[in-house]
Amino acid sequence: MNNARLPVAVFSFVFVILTAVQLILNSPPLLLLERFVDGGGWIEIIIISFYGAFIAFKMQNPKNSPKWRRLSWTLFSIVFFSQMIIGLLGAGNFLMTGKLHLPVPLMIISGPLYRGHLSVMTILFLSTVILTGPAWCSQLCYFGVWDNILSDKSTATKPIKNKAAIKTMGLLIVIIITLLLRFLQVPLKIATLVAIAFGLGGMAVIIFVSRKKGYMAHCLLYCPIGTIVNYLKLLNPFRIYIDKDCTMCMRCTTVCKYDALNLIDLKNRKPGPTCTYCGDCISACKDNYIRYRFFNLQPETARKLYLFLTVSIHAVFLALARI
């Protein structure tokens, strides 16, 4: 099943992108090792490119994909938060600019709305959604992986009632509160406290709701970025569909933590709107009836193309994402 083409493609892509970063954006260097040792960035480029190739190699077999997606996503979050903590403890080299940004996904939308201009984080986020659809919420977000881990219960969950209404209402409330903070000229310190409270509320949802319910309550119902991803992912041409021959054995429904596979979705022959194309359900279907679609490519080629994009971007983020 595994072959070398995908890992080689990921290696080459990551290598080229990080080389461009090393050559062009080097003052201060964005690659961490370059900040400590002259030329260290080149060593980091080789390590991260091999890492991306390794993850792609492991994930190209659908049976292994859920395990390696989760592991790589967890690693990303640990590296991200470790750099932040070490940086805050005084090792400024571990921070991107030395200026602290709150590590709460909410800031991707609230930051620009409050300040009145786009942030680097928001541009990065929009680019990944255009390139990979919803992969932000299945392998790239530093926060969501903890929701994924704590909601780990391999049983079918009941569909969440009024999910779309709760999500849309939550997003609107966040937008309205942020705009009020801006137009009432509420000082940055207070606005920051509001954002911190929102982040802590999210952690409480992960710990107390997701763990109990067995689905990703934080990402599905609380995080406004998850809702934006659900809509904006449609800009990207990748899709997941269920073959007409599906026997509705329901096995796949037990692995979806995004409440995107229930009886109605199976009857509709496509996952629900909260699907993040994580691919976990593909390994659960013995008959291979759940597939990726990208224009008229063969499903397996479409899946490999999707893996190429998501794993490459994940590896680049691992090298560059820092507060």
Ligand code: SF4
């Ligand atoms: S829903 Fe929010 S916290 Fe969850 S993965 Fe998406 S952006 Fe991250």
Ligand code: SF4
């Ligand atoms: S339907 Fe499948 S691909 Fe979509 S989120 Fe659920 S498990 Fe992942």
